[in-house]
Amino acid sequence: MKPIDYSLYLVTGRNLLPPNKDFFTSLEESIQGGVTIVQLREKELDTHDFVDLAKKAKVICDKYNIPLLINDRVDVALAANVDGVHVGQTDMPIEDVRRLLPPGSIVGLSCNTVAHVKDAVRLKVDYIGIGAVWGTQTKKLTQPIIGVRGVGAMLAELEGTNIKAVAIGGIKSTNLLRTLHGSVATNNRALDGVAVVSDIVASTEPKAAAERLQKIFQKFKQSHENHPLGLQDNLIGSQVTVGSVLNGVVQLVCQIREINPLVHQITNTVVATQSANITLSIGASPIMATEFREMADLARICSALLVNIGTIRHENVEGMLIAGVAANSYKKPVVFDPVGVGATSFRKETVRSLLDTWQASVIKGNAGELAALAGTTEVLSKGVDSVGSGFKDPEAFVKDLARRERCVVVLTGATDYISDGTSVVSIRNGDEILGRITGSGCMLGSCIASYCAVATQIAQANANNSDADRTTMFQGDMFTAAIAGVLVLTVAAEIAVKRDDVKGPGTFLPALIDVLWALTPEQVRESAKIIIK
Structure with a gap:
């Protein structure tokens, strides 16, 4: 059996065709645009007409050497002599499908859970269809939406098999x-x-629609081969050492005031003023906006987005969703702070929705917050604070979470841990007084977002922005930017707390802002206490 290209899998839906658009014309144009395999899905058509439709579709697919499958109906597949069948969990059992179809036929199975995938592996299907990933209007769903982040656990079950997945x-x-x-x-x-339905079938130009989809897929495939974790080459190079990390940090600290990036912050209202002042003090410019009707415009002009759910309200969620999607579309970094995510079911559901809708560049949180995000009870939380002694192996935890969430993860605490899924940097700078002022974690998010903005602008300049590759997920070195944000704030805290005018938390905060304003790259380099694993 020849290898099958599943990259752009068209599922038909004739009811979605634009007015006066012929089905067979649309089918041929979509194949010309890059569709590599077709599934004919007809739930209302009688058998005679379904077979006739399948035979005509097969002529077009054969012309371009494209496999044609039938949804559910083995009898129609046999009558039309097509290449295979796709069945759902409640359709004909796979064993019977195999027994009835000719040897070498393609057999696919819909999967909505890890258990479904395990069963598919046992049944040795040719491919699985994982979904629904997003909400859809083209099919009445009988299973829950699994979300983008639910796919990875199902794909992992295919390791060691030849089963493909769409x-x-x-x-x-x-x-x-x-x-x-x-x-x-x-x-x-x-x-x-x-597998795509309406984006191609409902288009008046299905060839162009298919070309657009296929281009994105192929660019991602190439990018994934070069950067499996989704991160672009960073400033510190492929060999991560203390020296290379600090060189990258110094570069960002040196350039932030020159670049003066605009950072959009949807943040905790309790500390919005403090976060804005921190942003200004390190050399960036803040804009604190929550109105959902502004989000798309702000994404065009800002260099980074910070989303902090500290004082989240239902009416703000739409703005967070729109802002993240817009930032992703413009390749602007998104720093996410899931404040108190484990405290309520509303926060948990909101975080799930946000992270399934857009891709974070950096996720920052304390042990309790990140444990809740990861779904582990190793560390518990009380409101926005962690309870207990922390993770037994924080390095392994932060690396695993970075791999799972496909971004840089910052675990804050007495020792801060930062990972891109490959390397882990631990930072032992800071002072306990940071934990005695309101919103120190929120302010750290502002610092990280500011340096992510600088890293992105450096990457865009190096790529000659007009020719920048818009099909990769990230632009810029988020790993080094996150390290820079943590180091700058914690080193500044060590300096500020030693000032004669600091008598406690009340006098510490203005001193911290002053120190950040005057902090030099050399002070950061000389004071840094970092370890790399």
């Missing part, structure tokens, strides 16, 4: 890159393709 459900060109990037398993197993 994602389905609401996939279109505007969310395809997010789907591909966010669904990679922790073992770096990626999707073999995506």
Whole structure:
């Protein structure tokens, strides 16, 4: 059996065709645009007409050497002599499908859970359809939406097999890159393709629609091969050493005042003023905006986005969703601070929705927050604070979470841990007084977002922004930027607390802002206490 290209898998839906658009014309144009395999899905058509439709579709698919599958109906597949069948969990058992179809036929199975995938491996299907990944109007869903971040655990079950995987459900060109990037398993197993319905079938130009989708998929595939964790080459180079890390940090600290990036912050209202002042003191410019109707415009002009859910309200969630999607579309970094995520079911559900909708560049949190995000009870939380002594192996935890969430992760505490999924940097700078002022963690998010903005602008300048690759998920060195944000704030805290005018938390905060204003790259380098593993 020849290898099958599942990269752009078209599922038909004739009811979605634009007015006066012929189905067979649309099908041929979509294949010309890059569709590599077709599934004919007809739930209402009688058998005679379904067979006739399948035979005519097969002529077109054969012309381009494209496999044609039938949804559910083995009898129609046999009558039309097509290449295979796709079945759902409640359709004909796979064993019977195999027994009825000719040897070498393609057999696919819909999967919505890890248990479904394990069963598919046992049944030795040719491929699985994972979904629904997004909400869809083209099919009544009988299973829950799994979300982008739910795909990875299912893909991991295919390790050691030849079974291919395609994602389905609401996939279109505007969310395809997010789907591909966010669904990679922790073992770096990626999707073999995506199944698309309305984005092609409902288009008046299906060839162009297919070309757009196929281009994004192929660019992601190439990028994934070069950068399996989704991160671009960083400033510190492939060999991560203390010296290279500090060189990268110094570069960012030196350039932030010259670049003066604009940082959009949807943040905790309790500390919005403090966060804005911190942003100004390190050399960036803050804009604190929450109105959802501004989000798309702000994404164009800002260099980074910070989303902090400290004082989240239901009416603000829409703005957070729109802002993150817009930032992703412009390749602007998104720093996410899931403040108190473990405290309420509303926060947990909101965080799940946000992270399934857009891709974070950096996720920052304390042990309790990140434990809740990871779904572990190793560390508990009390409101926004952690309870207990922390993780037994924080390095392993932060690396695993970075791999799972496909971004840089910052674990804050007495020792801060930062990982891009490959390396882990631990930082032992800071002073306990930081924990005695309101919003020190929120202010750290502002610092990280500011340096992410600088790193992105450096990357855009180096790439000659007009020719920048818009099909990669990130632009810029988020790993070094996160390290810079942590180091600058913690080193400044050590200096500020020793000032004669600091008598406690009340006098510490203004002193911290003053020190950040005057902090030099040399002070950061000389004071840094970092270890790399």
